[in-house]
Amino acid sequence: MSTTVAGMEVRRYLEAVRTHLDYLPAEDRDELLEDLEDHLLEVAAENEGTLEQRLGPASAYAEELRVSAGLPGPNEGATVGWAERISNFQPLRKAAAALDSPRGRALKRFARELEPGWWVLRGYLGVLALGVIVTRNEGLLVRESIPFPRLLGSYFWGVVLSAAAIAVSVKIGRMAARDKRAWLLSLATTGLVLAVGFSVLGDLGNGAYAYAVTDDGSGYDSRFLQHADGSSIANICPYSSDGKLLTGVLLFDQFGRPITNSADDADGRQIEQAKPAILNVYPKSISFVDVQGEVYDPGTGPVQQKTLTPLPCPAAVTAGPGVPSPIPSTGP
């Protein structure tokens, strides 16, 4: 810090400027004045009269500084609430500026028109997500809750709650246009609904609900290979054109994706597969599981004893298009 006469004058001027800006949040003010001392020293070094003469009174200088820096005046800044703080957040401002371009404005108008539709959808999706979670926790099929959410044990409540949620969602949406807090509430609601929705979708995709989706009693299980008539394909037995069984064949689909989803049952009969290191290697070594009566275990009660019957590929077949493989004659 300079101790020269000019330095002292600069510090006096700077202090006066700082005092005039003491209504600003300390952070904003310090940031604004960070380099001002160095700047004023530079001005003072020109040696043409006092700073007051060259720059005008400190109060006017302070005001000009604040206005050009885009900071709020003493009364504008008095009520800087959290809503204002968020709307002053720079990335948000930039996004707002982008939306203010002609293309952005057209996009906004279009979005405005779609908005009420989204409010309705948001209310419904919120209850739907809730319905899926509740239904699943009750051990019922998730399908039971789609598209009509099942809540408190009945569709009646699901529909009533959906209607109520839609009404609330629309109300929040309409208030949001007028009130900043309601706008934030609306944003939070949308975020919550999307978060819950995506997490449910994610769980569905991960198979957490799989038993409910697939084990619906129809015998239809889209996860596994099956014939057009719905009977499952538990194994694939490739033969060469001269009727020899090929082993260790790797199967891929048209995109090079390995085919690994052979069925885990043979038309309702439970099977066990030796788990190979490579999942798309065929034929698989599979066995029927047969339950051979009950054995009583004093610790855990009745246990089922399993025996396995190997299920080999059929004996040599005649090659040719459309020649069906004979049904294996093995079994108990």
Place this chain on the structure above:
Amino acid sequence: MDTTQLLKGILDLAVLAVLAEEDGYGYDVVRRLRAAGLEEVGDASVYGTLRRLFQQGHLTSYVVPSEEGPHRRYYGLNRSGRDFLAQATKQWDAFTEAMDALLKAKEAAA
């Protein structure tokens, strides 16, 4: 006509144009603007404008220490600043063209 009012509206553009030539520190920008003919440009306005453009992400900044004088904070345009300048230049061109046409039409009528 009070040129300080006119200047306020175009100071962003003027400051960016000066920095597009070469990086500069606060007082250097003031001097260059004055040398370019904008003699009434306010010292505080330039300083405040630099801080704001920096806050808005249009400028980069670095401090150059100096042996004898005060430290100098240099400012330069970053990509966002160059984009902003290009856009503002376009607006300025359209504006001056419209004003020129307007003033010429008035002259012709007189």
